[in-house]
Amino acid sequence: MANDDNNDNSIDNVGMTNTDRAFLVFLFGVLILTAWLGYEAYLEGHRTETSKQSGETWAKWLTTAGTERFNKDYAISACTPTDANSNAPHVWGDCLKAITTKPAELSNLINPFTLEPITIVAACDKEEHTTTGQMIIEKALPTPPGSAVPFDVTALTDSDVIDKKLQIHITICDGGDYPIKIAEVEF
Amino acid sequence: MDVKQDDIRGKIRGHDYRAEISTDLPFRKWLYSWLFDPKIEFNYQKEVENWIALLIVVNLMALLFEQVPQIHEPHALLFHVFDIFSVIVFSIEYLMRLYVAPEDEEFNSDNKKGLAYLRYMKSPFAIVDFFSVAPFYLQAFLPVDLRMLRFLRLLRILKIFRILIPAYQQFVIANKGRTFRQKMHALVFPSEYGGSLQGLFDTFIVVWVIISVVSVVLESVTAIEYILHIQFIIVDAIAVGIFTMEYCMRLYCCVEEPGFESAVTGRFKQAKSSSSVIDFLAILPFFLEIILHHLMDLRFLRVFRLMRLLKLTRYTGATATLTKVIAREMPVLGASAFIMLLLVILTASLGYLFEHDAQPEKFDNIPQSIYWAVITLASVGYGDISPVTAGGRIMTIFLALLGIGIFAIPAALLSSAFTDQLRIERETLTNALYEMLSDGIISEEEAEIINLEAKRLHLSEEDVNRLIDKARKERELKDDVSVLPLHKIAATSEHAVEHYRILISQIRMLGIMTDRERFELVAIKNSRLSAQELDLWRQIQNNESESSSS
Numbered sequence: 001m002a003n004d005d006n007n008d009n010s011i012d013n014v015g016m017t018n019t020d021r022a023f024l025v026f027l028f029g030v031l032i033l034t035a036w037l038g039y040e041a042y043l044e045g046h047r048t049e050t051s052k053q054s055g056e057t058w059a060k061w062l063t064t065a066g067t068e069r070f071n072k073d074y075a076i077s078a079c080t081p082t083d084a085n086s087n088a089p090h091v092w093g094d095c096l097k098a099i100t101t102k103p104a105e106l107s108n109l110i111n112p113f114t115l116e117p118i119t120i121v122a123a124c125d126k127e128e129h130t131t132t133g134q135m136i137i138e139k140a141l142p143t144p145p146g147s148a149v150p151f152d153v154t155a156l157t158d159s160d161v162i163d164k165k166l167q168i169h170i171t172i173c174d175g176g177d178y179p180i181k182i183a184e185v186e187f
Numbered sequence: 188m189d190v191k192q193d194d195i196r197g198k199i200r201g202h203d204y205r206a207e208i209s210t211d212l213p214f215r216k217w218l219y220s221w222l223f224d225p226k227i228e229f230n231y232q233k234e235v236e237n238w239i240a241l242l243i244v245v246n247l248m249a250l251l252f253e254q255v256p257q258i259h260e261p262h263a264l265l266f267h268v269f270d271i272f273s274v275i276v277f278s279i280e281y282l283m284r285l286y287v288a289p290e291d292e293e294f295n296s297d298n299k300k301g302l303a304y305l306r307y308m309k310s311p312f313a314i315v316d317f318f319s320v321a322p323f324y325l326q327a328f329l330p331v332d333l334r335m336l337r338f339l340r341l342l343r344i345l346k347i348f349r350i351l352i353p354a355y356q357q358f359v360i361a362n363k364g365r366t367f368r369q370k371m372h373a374l375v376f377p378s379e380y381g382g383s384l385q386g387l388f389d390t391f392i393v394v395w396v397i398i399s400v401v402s403v404v405l406e407s408v409t410a411i412e413y414i415l416h417i418q419f420i421i422v423d424a425i426a427v428g429i430f431t432m433e434y435c436m437r438l439y440c441c442v443e444e445p446g447f448e449s450a451v452t453g454r455f456k457q458a459k460s461s462s463s464v465i466d467f468l469a470i471l472p473f474f475l476e477i478i479l480h481h482l483m484d485l486r487f488l489r490v491f492r493l494m495r496l497l498k499l500t501r502y503t504g505a506t507a508t509l510t511k512v513i514a515r516e517m518p519v520l521g522a523s524a525f526i527m528l529l530l531v532i533l534t535a536s537l538g539y540l541f542e543h544d545a546q547p548e549k550f551d552n553i554p555q556s557i558y559w560a561v562i563t564l565a566s567v568g569y570g571d572i573s574p575v576t577a578g579g580r581i582m583t584i585f586l587a588l589l590g591i592g593i594f595a596i597p598a599a600l601l602s603s604a605f606t607d608q609l610r611i612e613r614e615t616l617t618n619a620l621y622e623m624l625s626d627g628i629i630s631e632e633e634a635e636i637i638n639l640e641a642k643r644l645h646l647s648e649e650d651v652n653r654l655i656d657k658a659r660k661e662r663e664l665k666d667d668v669s670v671l672p673l674h675k676i677a678a679t680s681e682h683a684v685e686h687y688r689i690l691i692s693q694i695r696m697l698g699i700m701t702d703r704e705r706f707e708l709v710a711i712k713n714s715r716l717s718a719q720e721l722d723l724w725r726q727i728q729n730n731e732s733e734s735s736s737s
Contacts, residue, residue: 020367023439027432034431037477038424045420052413126484176486180413 044175047112051133054109054118055172055182058135061099061106062168066187076104081163093158096120113175122155124173131173140167140184162187206230219290222283225353236350239280244394246273246343257414274323277343281316312349319343351387358384372443375436389502392433396498399426403492423492427473430495434466462501469495504643508612512604523596527564530593534560534586541579546572564590609644613654616640620658691727698728 016024069079079095082088099106100117111118113133121134139160140151153169160166170182206229208220220227222235249269253259259266288294288307295303307313319342361380362370373380374388381388402422405411412419438454447453457463472488479485500506513520535556542550549572550556559572563583574580616637623633641651676682698706707724710716716724 016367023435027435027439030431030435031428034424034428037474038421038428041420041424041477042417045417049417052416176480176484178486181409 047133048172048174048180050112051118051135051172051174052180052182054111055135055170055180057109058106058137059170059183059185062170062187063185066165066185069187079162082161089161089163091158092156092160092162095162096158121173124171124177124179126177129177132175132177134173136169136171136173136179138169138171140169215287216290218283219287223287223291235280239276240347240350242273242276243343243346245269247341250341251418255414255418270323273343274320277316277320277346281313281320284313284316312346315342315345315348319346351384354382354384354387357382368440369443371436372440375433375440376444392429393499393502395426395429396495398422399430400493400496402426403489403495406489423473426495427470430466430470430498434463434470437463437466462498465494465497465500469498508605508608512601512608515608516600516604519600520597523593523600526596527593530564530586530589531557531560534564534582534590537582537586538574538579541576541582542574545576545579560586563587565594566591612644613646616644616646617654617658617661620655621661624655624658624662694724694727698724703728 065076065079068074069076070081074080076095076098078090078098080090082090098104101107107117109118110116111133119134120137121131123131123136124134125131137156138153139156140153143149143152151167156166156168166187168185168187170185171179172182174180206220206227208217208227208230210217212220221230223232224230225232249266253266285304285307289300289303291303291307294306294310308317322342358370358373358381361382362373365373365380369380372378373382374385377385399422402419405415406419438457441447441457442450442453444453444457447457458467468491472485472491476485476488532553535553538556538559539550539553542556550559561567562569562572564586566587574583619640620637623629623637629637637651640646641648646654671682676686707721710721710724
């Protein structure tokens with residue numbers, strides 16, 4: 001097998017050969033590719049961070065609402081406990097609609113992966129990748145004494161009554177549709 | 188051969204050797220010689236520079252972590268204390284360097300102390316040193332913007348040039364007249380041309396391996412990953428960039444290595460080597476995950492980034508020793524593994540036989556019982572599955588006792604083989620010393636080889652001297668052939684001839700001292716000697732008689 005063109009160790013052969021230049025171009029190309037892929041990873045990480053911030057905004061809002069919604073003069077009536085005059089109990093679906101419909105505070109939050117408003121999903125879908133950047137809101141109900149786990153965590157459905165304080169878990173789905181737990185709040 | 192003991196010992200240094208600097212020197216000269224003089228070997232100059240470099244790196248990391256409010260805010264006091272500590276260390280270093288400046292030829296070429304101080308203060312390194320601590324003192328007197336202060340503190344990174352520039356200059360001199368690829372080879376592969384820049388390159392890679400592995404480990408801690416998600420992505424991308432560059436460079440210039448000269452097959456050979464495969468696997472998950480993430484979920488590959496830790500095996504001889512030991516003991520280890528396998532299958536089968544009826548959910552089938560068998564035989568005993576029948580319990584008693592012995596075999600084998608390997612390596616060094624002492628002198632090159640081996644084998648100066656004494660004694664015994672074992676005598680023709688002469692002489696002496704007639708009678712009567720042996724005896728004795736009579 002023939003050696004490379006600059007395999008000669010003689011003292012005269014001190015400059016850069018074409019092979020060296022070709023290698024440097026290749027190396028530069030590889031580094032550019034690595035930098036580009038790194039930037040792509042950074043962008044996805046940044047989108048995940050934005051989703052986390054949305055989740056934190058939700059957590060902050062729910063925490064505040066959790067203390068204020070039991071006051072009589074609370075602005076968003078759909079999120080207050082059912083009063084004596086109501087025909088039907090107040091449920092999470094109505095409250096959710098009220099807080100995510102414009103111009104409500106949480107209606108401006110955008111899913112950075114789809115650039116559409118964030119929607120609430122039941123679970124992250126790793127198979128179909130349909131839930132990237134979406135949010136999961138779950139309720140934690142205490143289990144009977146003696147159970148292996150202290151809480152039973154299930155998705156908060158539209159028909160769930162919100163008359164009492166609820167322990168809520170907020171999770172977002174990251175770029176790979178893996179769940180990232182954001183916070184546990186009392187609503 | 189008279190070996191000059193003192194001459195040898197002057198050149199040999201164990202890993203614990205320190206320079207001998209007279210305490211009679213003036214304090215400033217003594218301080219300079221110990222801590223800052225790069226021309227004195229085995230003083231503390233390299234250690235001082237390494238510790239300062241480490242402090243600079245930690246400072247840089249502290250600066251990066253300060254940008255993360257979730258880390259900085261709860262630990263602001265700790266960051267501040269560390270900053271004060273760093274400034275104190277850097278200030279002491281600056282003042283000490285200033286104090287010893289008149290001892291440095293670079294600043295005191297004309298023996299004028301005052302000018303030496305001034306020249307030092309005007310030198311680029313001193314200016315960098317000054318600016319690395321000045322912002323801290325400045326904020327005590329003037330209101331400085333925090334962001335500006337942080338930027339100024341970044342100047343501390345420039346202190347690293349105090350190590351880099353001399354190493355680079357040394358590298359340029361050592362590689363003058365060499366090709367670009369040869370220079371690259373000198374940088375990435377250990378060679379006589381690499382100098383301290385090659386050492387710094389290795390250190391740089393090692394530091395990034397550690398940073399990268401620590402990042403991967405910390406990423407698995409949800410609370411930390413939540414805060415530093417973006418930072419981990421950046422660190423990983425930088426690490427992959429560095430490791431990819433290193434991989435390409437090694438593959439390109441490996442043809443300068445002996446045995447890898449061919450452009451294609453040499454590089455293919457290099458790519459196939461275990462260290463290159465590790466290098467490749469260290470970067471592969473990054474590319475695969477990002478390129479193929481639309482097609483399949485490859486997040487599980489992230490854990491393989493921990494393979495980067497194996498890159499460190501290139502920089503330690505311990506792994507090579509372990510590989511040799513395992514390769515040498517492989518047949519015995521294989522036999523031991525076979526016995527263990529038999530025992531596991533037997534135990535699992537008996538466990539199933541005795542316990543299946545009593546505990547069908549735990550001993551449902553033989554494969555399921557294997558878990559219990561391994562846990563029992565290896566003396567782990569989690570206790571989640573245990574026998575309840577009398578037969579099962581009796582069997583477990585015997586098998587647990589048997590398991591202790593059988594499962595301990597590989598550990599004992601490896602331990603013993605490891606000790607043997609160490610002894611072999613020390614004996615190899617002793618043999619090398621024996622050869623080196625053939626001329627009674629240990630040259631500078633030979634001393635360098637011994638010093639490198641002593642460092643590799645972690646031998647102290649005392650250990651090396653003991654080995655030299657051993658080799659020297661063997662060398663002295665060389666003249667007295669009779670005390671050497673036969674295979675050593677046979678290895679040298681001169682020794683073999685000399686030994687033969689001694690044996691003939693001893694046979695002649697025997698003939699003189701014994702009763703020859705009775706000797707021959709006994710030899711013939713009991714067939715103690717063959718006809719040829721008896722002829723040879725007579726021939727030797729007759730020659731002796733003839734030479735005596737003549």
